[in-house]
Amino acid sequence: MRPWFKYPMTRRLLLRAGALIGGSSVIRLAVGQAPDTAQYAPTGAHEAHDGMITVGEVDNARNGFDPHEILTDWERGTVSRLPDGQVLREFDITASDKEIEIAPGMFFPAWTYNGRVPGPTLRATEGDRIRIRFVNGGSHTHSMHFHGIHPARMDGVPGAGDVPPGGVFVYEFDAFPFGCHLYHCHSIPLKRHIHKGLYGAFIVDPDPDRHPEQAEAARSRLLGSSENARWQEFVLVMNGFDTNFDEENEIYAVNSIAHAYFKRPIPVDRARPLRLYLINVTEFDPVNSLHLHANFFDYYDHGTTLTPTLRMVDTIMQCQAQRGILEFSFSDHEPGFYMFHAHQSEFAELGWMSLFDVREE
Amino acid sequence: MKRTVLWIVLPILLIVAVMVAFLASDPLRSLTGAVPPIEELTVERTLLDENGIALRVRAGGSEPMKIAQVQVDGAYWAFMQTPSGALERMETAWIRIPYPWVEGETHHLTLLTPSGVTFDHTIEVAVATPTPDAGTLRTFGMVGLFVGVVPVTLGMLFYPALRAGGTRAFQFALALTTGLLAYLLVDTLDEALALAGEAAPGFQGEISVWLVTALTFAVLMGVGRRQGKTLAGVRLATAIALGIGLHNLGEGLAIGSAFATGSVALGSFLVLGFTLHNLTEGIGIVAPMLKQRPPLWVFAALAALAGLPAVVGIWVGSYAFSPYWAAMAFAVGTGAILQVIIEVGTLLVRSARGAGQPWFSGVALSGVGAGAMAMYTTALLVQV
Numbered sequence: 001m002r003p004w005f006k007y008p009m010t011r012r013l014l015l016r017a018g019a020l021i022g023g024s025s026v027i028r029l030a031v032g033q034a035p036d037t038a039q040y041a042p043t044g045a046h047e048a049h050d051g052m053i054t055v056g057e058v059d060n061a062r063n064g065f066d067p068h069e070i071l072t073d074w075e076r077g078t079v080s081r082l083p084d085g086q087v088l089r090e091f092d093i094t095a096s097d098k099e100i101e102i103a104p105g106m107f108f109p110a111w112t113y114n115g116r117v118p119g120p121t122l123r124a125t126e127g128d129r130i131r132i133r134f135v136n137g138g139s140h141t142h143s144m145h146f147h148g149i150h151p152a153r154m155d156g157v158p159g160a161g162d163v164p165p166g167g168v169f170v171y172e173f174d175a176f177p178f179g180c181h182l183y184h185c186h187s188i189p190l191k192r193h194i195h196k197g198l199y200g201a202f203i204v205d206p207d208p209d210r211h212p213e214q215a216e217a218a219r220s221r222l223l224g225s226s227e228n229a230r231w232q233e234f235v236l237v238m239n240g241f242d243t244n245f246d247e248e249n250e251i252y253a254v255n256s257i258a259h260a261y262f263k264r265p266i267p268v269d270r271a272r273p274l275r276l277y278l279i280n281v282t283e284f285d286p287v288n289s290l291h292l293h294a295n296f297f298d299y300y301d302h303g304t305t306l307t308p309t310l311r312m313v314d315t316i317m318q319c320q321a322q323r324g325i326l327e328f329s330f331s332d333h334e335p336g337f338y339m340f341h342a343h344q345s346e347f348a349e350l351g352w353m354s355l356f357d358v359r360e361e
Numbered sequence: 362m363k364r365t366v367l368w369i370v371l372p373i374l375l376i377v378a379v380m381v382a383f384l385a386s387d388p389l390r391s392l393t394g395a396v397p398p399i400e401e402l403t404v405e406r407t408l409l410d411e412n413g414i415a416l417r418v419r420a421g422g423s424e425p426m427k428i429a430q431v432q433v434d435g436a437y438w439a440f441m442q443t444p445s446g447a448l449e450r451m452e453t454a455w456i457r458i459p460y461p462w463v464e465g466e467t468h469h470l471t472l473l474t475p476s477g478v479t480f481d482h483t484i485e486v487a488v489a490t491p492t493p494d495a496g497t498l499r500t501f502g503m504v505g506l507f508v509g510v511v512p513v514t515l516g517m518l519f520y521p522a523l524r525a526g527g528t529r530a531f532q533f534a535l536a537l538t539t540g541l542l543a544y545l546l547v548d549t550l551d552e553a554l555a556l557a558g559e560a561a562p563g564f565q566g567e568i569s570v571w572l573v574t575a576l577t578f579a580v581l582m583g584v585g586r587r588q589g590k591t592l593a594g595v596r597l598a599t600a601i602a603l604g605i606g607l608h609n610l611g612e613g614l615a616i617g618s619a620f621a622t623g624s625v626a627l628g629s630f631l632v633l634g635f636t637l638h639n640l641t642e643g644i645g646i647v648a649p650m651l652k653q654r655p656p657l658w659v660f661a662a663l664a665a666l667a668g669l670p671a672v673v674g675i676w677v678g679s680y681a682f683s684p685y686w687a688a689m690a691f692a693v694g695t696g697a698i699l700q701v702i703i704e705v706g707t708l709l710v711r712s713a714r715g716a717g718q719p720w721f722s723g724v725a726l727s728g729v730g731a732g733a734m735a736m737y738t739t740a741l742l743v744q745v
Contacts, residue, residue, distance in 0.1 A: 051459075054430050054437045103437070105429030107475050243477020250432075250477060258437070349436030 056104030110197035119200030145186035180303030195283035258351025265355035297328035420448035509671025516643015536728020553691035560685035577696025607694035613674020618682035634742030
């Protein structure tokens with residue numbers, strides 16, 4: 001065949017990271033072509049781009065949410081104490097119809113909780129009383145179904161806490177068990193209500209006092225404790241979008257925006273350990289997965305244990321609504337870009353491709 | 362006169378006024394509120410070279426439409442659009458994708474618009490698009506000669522034998538020509554409509570095919586009979602050669618394009634198949650001249666008229682194929698073939714009457730059947 005394969009170099013080649021994705025043929029671009037900041041220049045479709053990547057940049061301001069902020073944006077609610085001393089966390093959640101940009105220039109008519117997809121990451125401590133005032137500002141009936149322990153009345157399914165447009169419902173239950181959970185709309189048709197964007201993370205930190213034999217592990221999970229402070233925690237909701245409604249996803253991502261953490265890698269301090277709250281809500285595909293490059297992690301399925309359910313793995317798969325906690329460290333690694341992505345290559349190539357930017361700080 | 366002008370201007374003014382009023386008041390607003398704009402995208406050309414894949418697309422949206430992202434084989438790829446920005450209705454743009462395509466394999470492309478609507482395009486077999494250098498042109502030219510000129514010339518060699526056969530042979534040859542032309546008529550129209558279906562819907566390809574066919578037929582009939590006489594002899598042979606030439610132009614376009622897009626391998630067997638398939642055309646062209654003895658240059662000119670368009674077709678089809686214009690070429694061919702069917706048929710009837718026989722004879726019937734069957738059978742060699 002003819003001489004293969006000349007990728008014309010362009011100064012505005014999006015990003016130093018961009019070269020990584022295409023494999024060895026473009027690796028050479030990675031060296032010396034890098035802009036100094038991780039933030040890459042906004043570009044238009046008329047510009048020359050190279051490699052296997054979506055073209056352009058998503059307008060986060062227009063969307064009203066930034067995938068980088070979603071990583072660590074814990075919604076802890078308004079905290080008070082009930083007469084018996086139990087902590088009460090009150091949340092206000094509103095469902096609304098909203099068009100969101102899920103890849104540069106591609107818009108999806110989403111249904112959202114609090115105007116974002118995924119919805120706010122609700123974070124509580126084991127045993128807290130949770131009270132959620134749910135207002136349905138959308139055009140269809142919606143609900144909030146929590147994965148947790150609660151009475152039937154609070155299940156958020158048709159007949160128990162589903163809310164017609166304009167309606168209000170208050171969900172109330174105690175936060176059990178501790179772990180990495182989720183909530184989603186359970187109105188019918190279920191598939192559409194989920195894939196349109198009605199889901200979010202629900203993280204219940206363990207209460208160290210309830211686990212005296214593993215108090216240290218519990219404290220490291222407890223947001224606000226000094227043991228927790230050294231951890232770098234991120235929430236990753238694996239999702240997809242079927243933009244042409246043929247029951248196959250055109251876009252795959254973590255936290256909705258295709259290639260968001262590839263074009264702008266997640267900065268990580270090499271010295272501090274990482275904890276990922278990983279949740280799969282992908283519709284239409286039986287499983288989704290995460291593969292971490294050049295490293296191995298301990299995995300806590302559902303996050304409901306304080307000892308790992310899997311040790312020393314670099315790939316984990318989850319069916320829809322399955323979730324878990326990943327713990328690992330880059331302390332022995334040299335600084336640089338470390339990939340993580342779905343190891344269904346299809347999903348990776350359709351947007352679920354990310355990088356950690358491991359730095360010396 | 363003044364009054365006539367007024368009666369032309371006034372309705373036009375009223376039409377414009379009604380349109381402006383309709384657009385200004387937008388009475389259908391309530392029907393179109395939440396409905397996304399209609400989007401249509403047609404890939405007209407595909408180029409593959411060492412820079413990757415390039416597509417020429419034609420937009421057909423109810424509003425200017427954008428191409429937001431491009432997938433190749435289920436992966437998002439960087440691309441460059443020229444001209445950039447939103448595409449007006451019927452506007453074209455080139456999409457260039459630096460994709461390392463694999464020779465001989467299939468690639469699936471998907472173009473996505475801002476609303477997430479997808480338009481698929483498949484490259485069946487990836488082969489490098491031929492470049493117009495002297496060597497390639499020469500090779501294609503040779504293929505064109507073998508598809509067009511060679512078979513027509515060889516077919517003409519039956520002329521002395523047919524002449525020796527007398528009136529019955531003359532009638533059989535004319536009937537054979539009619540059968541051959543009937544086959545070509547159906548085949549050409551079929552190709553025209555198929556190509557029209559591939560063109561951007563905004564062109565209204567199928568309607569265009571029928572209009573162009575009818576127009577060509579009418580013009581050629583008018584020109585042919587402008588002296589009030591039906592066609593016969595060399596003039597009829599010329600008309601047949603023209604019709605067949607137009608058909609061969611379309612055939613050349615299709616062959617060139619099929620080759621350029623890798624959907625057919627131009628093997629020697631296929632080219633020889635076309636030679637055999639088009640052999641009957643030579644007999645058809647000389648059939649009306651059996652009672653004359655035209656000079657040799659007339660035969661040469663007729664062979665060129667019928668055969669050379671195949672060369673032109675292959676050249677054009679390889680480098681600048683457009684489904685719509687190819688469909689129009691086939692439509693012109695259809696009209697021309699219809700004209701010569703009428704003329705040959707008329708001659709056949711007149712010849713039979715002159716000999717005091719019914720025109721619907723066993724000779725005529727077997728001739729028509731033999732012509733159509735010869736074309737059909739040899740077409741089996743060139744199914745692509």
